[in-house]
Amino acid sequence: MPWIKAWHVIFMVTWFAGLFYLPRLFVYHAACTDAPGLERFKVMERKLFIIMTIGAVGTAIFGIWMLAGYAWTAYHANGWLHAKLALVVALIAYHIYCWKLVLDFRRDQNRHGHVFYRWVNEFPALLLVAIVLLVVVKPF
Ligand code: HEM
Incomplete structure (x- = not known):
């Protein structure tokens, strides 16, 4: 399964590129006041969200593929796998929250400062560190 694992990591990097950069766009968008600038940020945020969602779906498909292929049988009794999957659920919740923020900005209803x-x-930075340590070190 090394090919599947490689694609899992490639999609994960794509996903995180978006998870890290989207809130950066929100920082600049929240400080923007001119109409053309506001419209440009809306387009950038929507397109970045599409790319990072492709990253999320690819990560999940290849991750579930590994679970079904060998990993659930091999590791289901190990705590790190359950901890990792719980953190992945938190990451997906964060991803959905980002979509809500994209929609708020699109409707000019942002309620937060930069x-x-x-x-x-x-x-997402904390989740990245925790998930990679769990899956690589397998501490428990
Ligand atoms: C979407 C749900 C996910 C599922 C079902 C899943 C499942 C898996 C499985 C079964 C493995 C193989 C473990 C092994 O053989 O030791 C794996 C490897 C890996 N996963 Fe995930 N994963 C998911 C999301 C993520 C996320 C969000 C990250 C990063 C934050 C991530 C990072 C990694 C890394 C770096 C490896 C390679 C570890 C190694 O071989 O040393 N995964 N994943």
């Missing part, structure tokens, strides 16, 4: 989006940016 400092809020700088902090929002830290959440």
Whole structure:
């Protein structure tokens, strides 16, 4: 299954590129005041969200493929796998929250300042560190 694992990691990197950059766009969008600038951010956010959703779906397809192929049988008794999958659920919830923020901006209904989006940016970074440590080190 090394090919499947490689594609899993490639899609995961695509997903995280978006998870990291989208809140950056929100930071600049929240500080933007001119009409052409606002419209440009809306287009950029929508397109980036589509790319990162493709990354998320690809990551999930290849991850589930590995689970079905060998990993559930091999590791279902190990805590790290359950912890990883729980953190992946949190990541998907964050992804959906990002979609809500894209829609709020699209309707000119953003309710947060740029400092809020700088902090929002830290959440996927924490999840990335935790998930990669769990799946590579397999500590428990
Ligand atoms: C969407 C749901 C996901 C499922 C079902 C899933 C499942 C899996 C499985 C079964 C493996 C093989 C484990 C092994 O053989 O040791 C794996 C490997 C891996 N996963 Fe995921 N995963 C998912 C999401 C993620 C996410 C979000 C990340 C990163 C934040 C990630 C990072 C990795 C890495 C880096 C590996 C390779 C580990 C290694 O071989 O050393 N996965 N995943």
